[in-house]
Amino acid sequence: xxxxxxxxxxxxxxxxxxxxxxxxxxxxxxxxxxxxxxxxxxxxxxxxxxxxxxxxxxxxxxxxxxxxxxxxxxxxxxxxxxxxxxxxxxxxxxxxxxxxxxxxxxxxxxxxxxxxxxxxxxxxxxxxxxxxxxxxxxxxxxxxxxxxxxxxxxxxxxxxxxxxxxxxxxxxxxxxxxxxxxxxxxxxxxxxxxxxxxxxxxxxxxxxxxxxxxxxxxxxxxxxxxxxxxxxxxxxxxxxxxxxxxxxxxxxxxxxxxxxxxxxxxxxxxxxxxxxxxxxxxxxxxxxxx
Numbered sequence: 001x002x003x004x005x006x007x008x009x010x011x012x013x014x015x016x017x018x019x020x021x022x023x024x025x026x027x028x029x030x031x032x033x034x035x036x037x038x039x040x041x042x043x044x045x046x047x048x049x050x051x052x053x054x055x056x057x058x059x060x061x062x063x064x065x066x067x068x069x070x071x072x073x074x075x076x077x078x079x080x081x082x083x084x085x086x087x088x089x090x091x092x093x094x095x096x097x098x099x100x101x102x103x104x105x106x107x108x109x110x111x112x113x114x115x116x117x118x119x120x121x122x123x124x125x126x127x128x129x130x131x132x133x134x135x136x137x138x139x140x141x142x143x144x145x146x147x148x149x150x151x152x153x154x155x156x157x158x159x160x161x162x163x164x165x166x167x168x169x170x171x172x173x174x175x176x177x178x179x180x181x182x183x184x185x186x187x188x189x190x191x192x193x194x195x196x197x198x199x200x201x202x203x204x205x206x207x208x209x210x211x212x213x214x215x216x217x218x219x220x221x222x223x224x225x226x227x228x229x230x231x232x233x234x235x236x237x238x239x240x241x242x243x244x245x246x247x248x249x250x251x252x253x254x255x256x257x258x259x260x261x262x263x264x265x266x267x268x269x270x271x272x273x274x275x276x277x278x279x280x281x282x283x284x285x286x287x288x289x290x
Contacts, residue, residue, distance in 0.1 A: 182275025
């Protein structure tokens with residue numbers, strides 16, 4: 001089995017619609033794909049309706065978190081999307097995205113960049129606007145050569161010249177909320193230092209003690225020594241090691257299935273989940289377990 005547990009669609013900051021994404025996953029030879037848009041489940045229904053036969057969809061989201069002044073992302077899988085407390089927190093994060101993006105545009109203009117809110121809004125379309133859309137505008141304006149180059153201290157990296165904070169969950173609260181909604185939590189790209197400051201291994205250990213299920217080990221922003229270090233940390237802490245592409249369509253260079261998760265790890269994720277089942281085949285809605 002080929003299993004990719006971290007992808008994005010136009011419901012947040014990817015360039016493929018949810019339908020295009022699941023069709024692309026099947027064409028790439030994947031057996032399982034997780035749709036994990038930022039702080040939203042808005043793409044799930046379209047993905048389910050378009051799900052090709054032979055492909056299984058794992059419903060999820062990537063939650064924006066912050067602790068000790070460091071931003072991090074929490075992948076949440078197979079939770080009940082209607083659980084009210086978690087739904088309310090996702091809404092608070094989404095509601096803060098537009099004023100935050102507008103503020104980043106303002107800072108960029110103060111730095112002499114001729115970007116406009118209309119430009120960023122056009123790129124975001126119906127998606128949940130965020131830094132990647134601002135970064136894409138910088139690419140289109142020729143300010144940076146690619147999206148990754150926008151995520152530096154000069155521009156949009158955490159603490160960068162044009163960075164603006166937003167409402168974010170405490171990661172310990174995120175673990176609690178996802179668990180209460182029947183879901184499974186995996187810390188996304190925990191040592192991706194090229195993105196900015198990362199949390200310490202002590203924080204990861206405390207998250208594990210608080211109920212974190214896994215850490216994303218195989219990721220494009222982790223080099224081989226980092227993956228080995230994370231694999232050892234996962235074994236030490238009893239965490240599930242996952243692998244994923246973090247696919248964003250044409251917005252990033254990674255392809256669907258570039259990194260994958262071991263089938264036994266995937267099986268354990270599905271065994272732990274009680275909020276929803278993976279969706280197989282040609283459609284239907286995620287069912288709650290009883």
